[in-house]
Amino acid sequence: MWIDPHEAGAFLGQCAQYCGTQHAKMLLRVYVQPRAEFEQWVHDNSVRRFGPDLTHLMSRDTIAAGAAPNTPEEVAAGVKESGRH
Numbered sequence: 869m870w871i872d873p874h875e876a877g878a879f880l881g882q883c884a885q886y887c888g889t890q891h892a893k894m895l896l897r898v899y900v901q902p903r904a905e906f907e908q909w910v911h912d913n914s915v916r917r918f919g920p921d922l923t924h925l926m927s928r929d930t931i932a933a934g935a936a937p938n939t940p941e942e943v944a945a946g947v948k949e950s951g952r953h
Contacts, residue, residue: 871898873898873900875900876900876901876902877899877900878897878898878899878900879897879898879899879900880895880896880897881895881896881897881898882894882895882896883895883896883933893932893933893934893935894933894934895930895933895934895935896933896934897929897930897934925938925943926938931943931946932946
């Protein structure tokens with residue numbers, strides 16, 4: 869997937885690849901900032917290059933690919949559920 873934004877803002881999308889039944893729930897959000905703001909954010913947050921960055925987990929609106937609101941209760945339920953698999 870490639871996103872080529874031409875203006876700042878928040879954009880919603882839906883996963884277009886089917887590799888399992890849960891992909892119907894794979895909502896995505898793209899937040900576009902002006903380059904200078906983004907570069908400052910990268911500098912201030914020491915963005916890593918590999919692996920998931922959970923630094924800003926609690927600033928996200930949703931979890932589980934947009935399937936659940938990002939609340940402490942939903943995060944705890946998701947962690948508990950993932951331990952059952």
